[in-house]
Amino acid sequence: MKQISVIGAGTMGNGIAHVFAQAGFSVNLVDVHYSQLEKAIATIGKNMDRQVAKGTLTEEQKQTALKNITIKTDLIEGIQNAELVVEAATENVNLKLDIFQQLDKYAPQGCILATNTSSISITKIAAVTNRPQRVIGMHFMNPVPVMKLVEIINGYATIKEVTATIVELSKQLGKIPCVVNDYPGFIANRILMPMINEAIYSLYEGVAGVEEIDTVMKLGMAHPMGPLQLADFIGLDVCLAILRVLQDGFGNPKYAPCPLLVNMVTAGKLGVKSGEGFYVYTAGSKEAKVSERFL
Incomplete structure (x- = not known):
């Protein structure tokens, strides 16, 4: 898996794009507002500058990571080649359901659809798609580049292969995955x-x-x-x-x-x-x- 799309360029979205890009993935960062995308790239750059100052990242690695991120305002264009989409929009159930209906319609058939929701039912989100078995929760902690935990939430229909893929992917990001089941609030x-x-x-x-x-x-x-x-x-x-x-x-x-x-x-x-x-x-x-x- 190399092509990742992140939906939403706010605090969580830019952090998620940051860690994927730093780990060598190609990332499409998608948001309806171009100004938000510009702000996100600036934030990622500043956060990487802190890593360079601390000696945890070289200037060359920073520049490579930034080049791994492409910004998009068009959802269809932003997800057309995605192997994994991570939705990181505002914690609003109706907004997320609308986004997942669009993701299901336009993302490649084999693409895994993940949500960074901190509390909304994965099963409810998956139910608006035709691929509930490939929908999963991937709850990062804020600030994403610093916090090690990824809470991985299985929906009612999520298959083991998808869970195993997301667990391995989280490890590739240098995170520690914890798998939980889909009940209100999850564990965290x-x-x-x-x-x-x-x-x-x-x-x-x-x-x-x-x-x-x-x-x-x-x-x-x-x-x-x-x-x-x-x-x-x-x-x-x-x-x-x-x-x-x-x-x-x-x-x-x-x-x-x-x-x-x-x-x-x-x-x-x-x-x-x-x-x-x-x-x-x-x-x-x-x-x-x-x-x-x-x-």
């Missing part, structure tokens, strides 16, 4: 999101402040980042969407999103992407300060 978010939600509830109920909650988890449980700052990093809108998938999928009130989280998303306080969530983020600065709302 089924465990992570209730923890984040409980941290938000603890803040909402006045048990402790933002810094105190994050400090307890960092120093007491050896987490590299506290749950509230992690939620900001993931995107509070994404956290809310995943919690709603869990709540709907299991019908269990324990997954109900905290009202504070709902209000913050409604107010547009989405975390790093909007400049403010539980913390305030200033462009060009690595420091984050607790939002005045929580002082």
